[in-house]
Amino acid sequence: xxxxxxxxxxxxxxxxxxxxxxxxxRAYPFAAGGGGAAGGDAQDLARRAARAxxxxxxxxxxxxxxxxxxxxxxxxxxxxxxxxxxxxxxxxTGIVLRDPRTGREWVFDTPLGERIIENKRRNPVWxxxxxxxxxxxxxxxxxxxxxxxxxxxxxxxxxxxxxYIIHGTLFKSLLGRRVTHGxxxxxxxxxEFVYNSTPIGAxxxxx
Amino acid sequence: MAASAMAADAPARVAKVAAVExxxxxxxxxxxxxxxxxxxxxxxxxxxxxxxxxxxxxxIEMIVHAPLFGGxxxxxxxxxxxxxxxxxxxxxxxxxxxxxxLRPYNPDGYDDPQPGTxxxxxxxxxxxxxxxPEPPASYRAQLDNGFDLxxxxxxxxxxxxxxxxxxxxxxxxxxxxxxxxxPPAITLAMAREDAVRxxxxxxxxxxxxxxxxx
Numbered sequence: 104x105x106x107x108x109x110x111x112x113x114x115x116x117x118x119x120x121x122x123x124x125x126x127x128x129r130a131y132p133f134a135a136g137g138g139g140a141a142g143g144d145a146q147d148l149a150r151r152a153a154r155a156x157x158x159x160x161x162x163x164x165x166x167x168x169x170x171x172x173x174x175x176x177x178x179x180x181x182x183x184x185x186x187x188x189x190x191x192x193x194x195x196t197g198i199v200l201r202d203p204r205t206g207r208e209w210v211f212d213t214p215l216g217e218r219i220i221e222n223k224r225r226n227p228v229w230x231x232x233x234x235x236x237x238x239x240x241x242x243x244x245x246x247x248x249x250x251x252x253x254x255x256x257x258x259x260x261x262x263x264x265x266x267y268i269i270h271g272t273l274f275k276s277l278l279g280r281r282v283t284h285g286x287x288x289x290x291x292x293x294x295e296f297v298y299n300s301t302p303i304g305a306x307x308x309x310x
Numbered sequence: 311m312a313a314s315a316m317a318a319d320a321p322a323r324v325a326k327v328a329a330v331e332x333x334x335x336x337x338x339x340x341x342x343x344x345x346x347x348x349x350x351x352x353x354x355x356x357x358x359x360x361x362x363x364x365x366x367x368x369x370i371e372m373i374v375h376a377p378l379f380g381g382x383x384x385x386x387x388x389x390x391x392x393x394x395x396x397x398x399x400x401x402x403x404x405x406x407x408x409x410x411x412l413r414p415y416n417p418d419g420y421d422d423p424q425p426g427t428x429x430x431x432x433x434x435x436x437x438x439x440x441x442x443p444e445p446p447a448s449y450r451a452q453l454d455n456g457f458d459l460x461x462x463x464x465x466x467x468x469x470x471x472x473x474x475x476x477x478x479x480x481x482x483x484x485x486x487x488x489x490x491x492x493p494p495a496i497t498l499a500m501a502r503e504d505a506v507r508x509x510x511x512x513x514x515x516x517x518x519x520x521x522x523x524x
Contacts, residue, residue, distance in 0.1 A: 118478050122378050125481025126489075127473040128466040130371040131383045133348055133496060134523060145320075148327055155330040159359040162337045170362060174507040196442060197510065201408035210404070215511070217340035217357055236415060238407070244415040281442055310342050310355050310362045310511065 167300060169220075169269075169307040171287060173213045176279045178269075178287065180300055187300065190293035191278045195285040202237050209234045211284040218263040218307040223298060227260030227270060228253045234284065257291065259298035263307055269297065325522035329390040333359065336392065336517050343517040346370075346498075353498065355511065365508065369465050369499040372457075375492040378477040384494045387455050389522040395459070398451040398512035405442070445509035447502045450495065451516075459518070460495035461509075463502050 170179040173194040180187045195213035202208070229252040233243045244250065257271015272278065272288035282288075289297060336343045337359040345354040345361075348370050355363040374384060387393075448462040467473075483489055500508075 118474075121481030121485070122474055122477040123481070124484055125378070125477035125479065126375045127378055127476040127480065128373050128468075129376050129381065129473070130373050130465060130468050130497075133370040133372050134386055148323060152327045152330065155327065155334050158334045159330065159337055162334075162358045163360050164358060172363070174510065197404060198442075199404050199406045201406060203409055203411060215513075216342050237409065237412060240409045240412060241415045242412045244417075249415065249417060306358075308342075308357050308360070308362060310357070 164306050164308075167302060167305045169297070169301060169305065171213070171307065171309040173215070173281070173309060176281065178289065178293070178297070180297055182300070188293070188296055190289055190297065192293075193272065193274075193278050193280055193282050193288040195283050196281050200234055200238055202233070209284075213283070213285050213287060213309060214263075214265070214267060215309050218267065218309065220261050220301055220303050220305045220307060221264050222262040223301075223303055224260045224262070226253065226258060227256045227268070229256050232266065257294060259294050261298060261301060269307075270294070322522070325390055329519065329521045332390055332392055332519055336519060341515075341517070342511070343519060344511070346518055346520045348521065349523045353500070353508075355508075365500055365504045367498050367500050369497075371465055371497050371499075372494060373460065373466065373497045374494045378473060384457075387457065387520075389520050391455075391520055393457075393459075393518045393520060394454045395512055395514055395516040395518070396452045396454050398514055398516060399446070399449045400510045400513040400516075403445065403449075403509070445506050447505040449505075449509060449512070451512040452493075453496075453518075456493065458493050458495040459512070460497040461505050461512070462497060462499055463505055465497060465499045 164181075165183065167180065167182045170181065171177070171192065171194065172179075176192050176194055178190045178192045180190075195211045198211050200209045200211065231250045231252055236243045255270075255273060256268065257273075259271065261269040263269065267285055267287075269287045269289065271291060271294045274282070274288075275290055278288065278290055333345070333356075337356070340357070342355060342357045342362070345356055346352075347354070351367040351370065353365045353367060354361045355365075372384060372386065374381065448460075450458045450460045453459055466476075480489065
């Protein structure tokens with residue numbers, strides 16, 4: 104009886120000492136602090152509200168635009184706010200490739216934010232950058248002609264700048280997965296629809 | 311009566327207008343931004359003023375990692391405000407690949423493809439045949455206002471026993487020299503799938519517009 108009691112006292116005492124020095128999470132309601140907003144009279148406030156709302160409305164897209172969900176790998180095409188089509192796509196892996204010779208790194212991310220369709224081409228030819236060879240364990244070729252590939256991008260390409268393209272794929276079974284180097288791959292029918300529906304200058308929103 | 315009601319409502323209207331003005335600043339840039347609305351318990355992904363995605367929140371709390379007894383609540387940050395991610399898991403949790411050596415380029419150096427398979431070209435291969443690891447559902451992003459943004463699936467339990475148990479475990483870790491100092495965190499609880507898919511958005515300089523509660 105006494106040893107058991109002593110054991111309990113020791114355990115509780117140790118726990119109490121540890122708890123005295125340890126930390127635990129304590130929650131407080133999240134509420135607004137003061138001082139974030141400048142005041143003004145009612146008329147001034149109404150003017151500010153109208154001006155800000157108008158400015159926000161001017162920034163919103165009109166006409167045809169694309170929305171790309173890089174987590175779910177879906178591309179949505181909208182016209183004047185109406186959804187025209189949703190396509191399964193493939194986007195960037197987010198993996199980083201390092202060149203063993205120079206330490207140079209490439210991040211295979213699909214960019215986030217707003218891009219513009221700068222150009223469109225039928226039967227696009229891909230001028231392969233250095234990373235395309237390094238990823239395969241090869242040195243980049245010295246002959247520039249060895250870089251051209253007229254197969255991999257499919258029938259159409261929509262160029263978003265900085266080498267990012269919406270294009271076709273040879274690997275249709277990988278659609279819906281994050282497998283690319285940052286470009287957006289589509290299946291043949293979806294690519295044709297997007298190519299025919301999206302004008303140069305259209306905005307692309309990627310998240 | 312009506313005048314006094316309007317006067318009482320004035321700070322809320324001022325805060326609402328200020329929030330729209332702050333959003334205009336963000337929407338003028340091509341980057342995406344998040345809008346945290348504590349009143350409606352939502353987090354929106356936006357760009358140029360349009361909502362691309364909307365995440366319902368199960369809870370929002372300010373959480374401090376403090377001694378079991380004592381300690382005080384941190385001052386709440388003024389709202390509405392724009393917070394920025396200083397260091398986020400979307401920047402740091404990445405997989406690296408690096409060939410150990412590079413062989414000279416040889417266009418004929420590939421294995422012969424099986425009949426019916428598409429031609430294999432450098433850079434055109436499927437780079438990741440195996441699925442990428444799923445991002446975590448609980449992570450912290452450091453903010454520029456001294457707080458962390460803690461995205462998680464459940465808020466830590468606040469009963470005395472769970473807190474005492476956590477303090478005992480933490481005390482043991484501190485005794486072993488493994489204690490850690492965690493800054494106060496604005497904690498967002500949400501569904502697991504939502505937490506996972508927001509992970510890649512938590513990158514350096516990502517802006518979060520936080521609306522004031524009415």
